[in-house]
Amino acid sequence: MDESGLECLESKDVAAVGKVLKAFVEKNSQVFTFPTLNENSSRRRLWSSLFKILVDSNAAPNYAVCLESIRILSRDKTELNDLVCEEWLNILLQHAGLMSQEEALQRINQPLVEYHVMLEAQKCLCNLIFNSTTAQKVCATNHAVEGVVMRLRTYRDPDLPHDIKYFDMKMLFLITALCADVRPHLKEELHGLTYLMETLDLIVKEAVGTGHDSASTRENSEEVIQDHHHQISSGSQHPTLSDSQVDLACEVLKVLFNLTVGKSKQDVGGPMEMRRAGVDEEEEAHFLRLTTVLHDLLLCDAVSLSKRDELRNHTVNLLVNIPSNCYEELMTTIPKDARDIPKDAEYEGLNMQAVAVLYDFLSDRLKEAQAPRMQQEKLCPILTVLVEGVRGHRSVRKFLRLKILPPLTDVLHRPEEGETVRNHLCRLLTTPASDVHKLVADFCFVLCKESVSRMVKYFGYGNAAGLLAHRGLMLGGKGSSGNYSSDSEDSDTEEYKKYRDNINPVTGCFEPPRPNPTEGMSDEQKEFEAMQLVNMMDKLTREGIVLPARIGEDGRPEPLEHVLQLQEELPRQQVRQPQHNACDGDDSD
Secondary structure, three states, X not given: OOHHHHHHHOOOOHHHHHHHHHHHXXXXXXXXXXXXXXXXXXXXXXXXXXXXXXXOHHHHHXXXXXXXXXXXXXXXXXOHHHHOOHHHHHHHHHHOOOOOHHHHHHOOOOOOOOHHHHHHHHHHHHHHHHHOHHHHHHHHHOOHHHHHHHHHOOOOOOOOOHHHHHHHHHHHHHHHHHOOOHHHHHHHHOOHHHHHHHHHHHHHHHHHOOOOOOOOOHHHHHHHHHHHHHHHHOOOOOOXXXXXXXXXXXXXXXXXXXXXXXXXXXXXXXXHHHHHXXXXXXXHHHHHHHHHHHHHHHOOEEOOHHHHHHHHHHXXXXXXXXXXXXXXXXXXXXXXXXXXXXXXXXXXXEXXXXXXXXXXXXXXXXXXXXXXXXXXXXXXXXXXXXXHHHHHOHHHHHHHHHHHOOOOOOOOOOOOOOOOHHHHHHXXXXXXXXXXXXXXXXXXXXXXXXXXXXXXXXXOHHHHHHHHHHHOOOOOOEOOOOOOOOOOXXXXXXXXXXXXXXXXXXXXXXXXXXXXXXXXXXXXXXXXXXXXXXXXXXXXXXXXXXXXXXXXXXXXXXXXXXXXXXXXXXXXXXXXXXXXXXHHOOOOO
């Protein structure tokens, strides 16, 4: 903005100021830096003039375009920390309609700010909080968070525009993400978890189409959530969310993630265990209730597949923060009036639709995350949730095992070949993304009830070697962390039984008998070839290319000084075929 424009802004001529600001907005709508403002203190003059307009009641017709100008200028971080001050941020909060409870009571009879002005002020605040550490510190201590919570209580008002709610949540997310100190205050003193969960339930309720009730109190909101939960669990209501509803729900989920992140993920098996993990009774109730809400969100559809995937992604991210003991809420007892529940989602009298959605989400992510650089972000959250689920809940493990590890029928191909979920997981057992292959290994091993013979049967010893070495199980046995019931039936398929004796346990697939490469050789020739092999291995060892090892007493590999030491250990080191008996069939635990 040139000198004449700045002088016009300082003139207080409402019409002229409006004209200058509209021209500035039209010209710079896609501009993100303003180097011309670095001269002659132009930047400070412009910012100061804009905020003087915002406090001038006579300039009300220019509030919206003035805020648009501030929104555009706030994209540029140059001198932003020096410019922003608490007074200016409070002016923006006032125009955004965000005030403390005390201020709200004082202004109860005053007319509300126009919604388009409120929206522009919210956008300004979001930009400033994101780009300025000064704004972050101020908004962590003033009434910004309290103001959002105050308005959360009015979200049942049908006249409150969606965009206002959306930018409320976006601002709250930015503050809680960038200012961790504000989280306890929002969570405990302002009862943020409660109001945010009610907001999610309101979104689902609006999608179901039950209409708008008057603002409910925190005391009866639990009954409202449970009523909607029953409708969805019984199959009578599977709402479809609009794109705007998904956007709002995702922002709420992101705030809830910030408020619950960092909680212990110890294996808490019940109320007493949750207490030991630092989870008090009130927090436990919040987690259980939150899991119920997340169950309903998992069963919601969306207008577009991309929005449905986005909603499920944020739901899974939040499930990562919830103690696995609460995952029981993902499985509901099938009520007598249930209808339209898919048969493949029923298991042992439980409605497993939410778990089936998690399985489908994993399947989709496995297909998308082919490159190692994508695997960490796309796979770790859902794998973490499923590992916790199968480890802590028998029904989840059995349900997913039927889907992922059904009785083997194809033993002619290696377990890593193909496009089934098992094939994808098998390939990830050897991925260079360390966090991913550890989670995949844990998931697969628990599905196999931590049985080495099962793991070898379904994935091959070669693919499972990393897990077995890490756990000291390279010579077989069972893991020690699981508490599984005994097996009772053998359900090997006819195809598996036909080829069983010729399955190579290292590759995990059938290999036809091969001719003996030493057939027809004399003993001297055999000895010569053996020594040639020993010499080549010794050369590779001396050059540091390979390191010979044997399996120690702890079941883990340990290095050898010379390759000939392998001969001493040969009888004990043989890789055995998995035992083909009842334990290899489907488990009945």
